[in-house]
Amino acid sequence: MSEMSGAAALMAALEKEKVEYIFGLPGGANLPIYDALVDSKIRHILVRHEQSAAHMADGYARIKRKAGVCFATSGPGATNLVTGIATAYADSSPIIAVTGQVALPMIGKDAFQETDIIGVTNPCTKYAFQPRIASEIPEMVKKSFYIAESGRPGPVLIDIPKDVQQQVTKMDFPEYIKVRGYNPIVDADLSEINKACEMILKAEKPMIMAGGGVILSGAFSELQTLAELLSIPVVTTFKGKGAFPENHPLALGPIGMHGHAEANKMVQEADCILAIGARFSDRTVGRFDEFGKDINVIHFDVDPAEIGKNKSVNAAVIGDVKSSLRTLIKLIPKNFRTNEEISKLWLSRKREIVNYYEESIKDYSREITAKKALKKLREILPADGIVTTEVGQCQMWASLHFDVISPGTFFSSTGLGTMGFGFPASIGAKAARTDVPVVDIAGDGSFNMTENSLAVSVLEELPVIVFLLNNQMLGMVAQWQRTFYNRRYSGVHQKNCPDYCKLAESYGAQAHRVSSMDELDKALKVAVKSNIATVIDIPIDPDEDVYPFVAPGTGLKDMIIGA
């Protein structure tokens, strides 16, 4: 036991958790923490807005599969984190947000920069701590990491009053902790896995629907083994994009509102769907009552509350999906042969559907379209390059046209749909993997929201490539207004946009504006090699829509494949 301040104990506890980076911004109420940071080995990344700090921690967490850490001061600093915390909550990403709070005697007095951040973040954190004495801090930090990273991961907040940061006392750093009301490690029920196994072996037209849970638990090889063993085609939810190599012969890509036409079609013809770490979002399955009707639906998930929440299922396996899949694979008899005839029929139907849509879905005729640009990006970017997206048309184009080859190298704000997420999150991802290129597939609307993170990317030498599909529009809203509101455009024109190249250069980043596929090719090659923060401004037609499209409130069978 040694004597130290609460702030020093916080930093020591974070070091014990092997934290590499802290993304944050100081202020009055976390000054003692920033003072303790001076003596710490952990690298601090100064952000330009706290929202980006939370997104960076989130992006780091998604690639490292380990909690990311962000700091903010009290009041406005803390509330600026909220969008990032809610984003991480919606996508089950582990982040630890440490906020300063006004001193204990000032709490509840409407003091300067006081917000009840625990109350504010209650619905979007897994848990929130507020130490009342400094000696509580080491244990709280340990519990925070345990809660954030285990079971279904999620954000945890630690709100530390300024006087608690300053208080010097004896500190005890526990090696082991137990949280009485929290038992996230559930061994899957073997009889349910058996039941699931029987259903899959009996199925003639089985499908796997892989969700974000596959990525969170790192069950990539298990998923691939299972699919190959039984020749089961794989579709992914949007969060699950990249759970399975998208150039694999069994891959059909994402399903849902902006899923691949062939994936949506094939799911409707299946007789058994195995959903792994997926929550049956309305964006993924369309109408709950239509999806998987009259067929066997099997659900693997770590969170018991997801079973039957949106969709009632025929078998439910609760537990970490990686270990559940391992058990399932072991249960498949060694000499089991898929009925070759039936399996061939099912796989040839898959090829038929893929070919049909390949021919019937036409791209726009312009020199550069989003689709062509994204295909080019795939061509130039190494297979293990990391890609994230902003939100809107750029995101859905990425879902449709950018094939993820190395599992786990793609992520996006899928649950909350946070504009401005992708760019700071890509910087966090770069911090987690400095050895591979990282690209943010952006639209101008989203990029505008957090473009000041260019300063971080340049100055902190965490260079990412902003692949800016620029239509000077809030494109997805415009598409909806075109489709559902009789072309009555409202609030979607981004008039007087900045010159994104000049903007990038003023931050010290490199910039290219491309007007042909050749120029795009060159710009991408330069960007991938140079390891300097780069903005590639790619002007596209404001009228270019995202297709296929399943209109909200309709089922996957009502998919529209083109204008």
Place this chain on the structure above:
Amino acid sequence: MQKNKNTIFDEDNENKMYILSVIVENKPGVLFRITNLFRSRNFNIESITVGITEKPDLSRMTITTVSDVKTLEQLVKQLQKLIDIIQINVLNKENAVYRELALIKMNAKDPTTRIEIANFATIYRGNIMDISNETITVEIIGTPDKIDAFKNLVSNYGIIQVARTGVSALPRGAVNDDL
């Protein structure tokens, strides 16, 4: 589902009153987290009571809610995710002892009225807590149904104020919380 040993779900899917007996950490902010979950997930609370248990670091919350089985199941699962909740037992009328306390103040200017109300109170095993020239206040302890029945019975006299505690409950028989 380790926390949830004594769950009793009915087969039919009609709305019914369920009693959730919830063991929680006895700490500030816990009640807020739980009631906020009901609001944010669109569940309804009929009544809620909290008090300390036989162990000083634990409180027992009794929450009554009217719901169908599916909603109840989802509610219990969402509650189990809350880290401050140690254990949840779903009780219903058959497997629980449950009681509520109500204080009912009525108009009673007429002495005969006062006697009538006092007689009713005796029949309902209630107690007269206060009498003035104008009013009479009765304490009734029992199931919510019994309190409703008494309230209906005396409603003609003119009820001035009602204070009800909400239900407190324990499972019947040798069910231990095993904490």
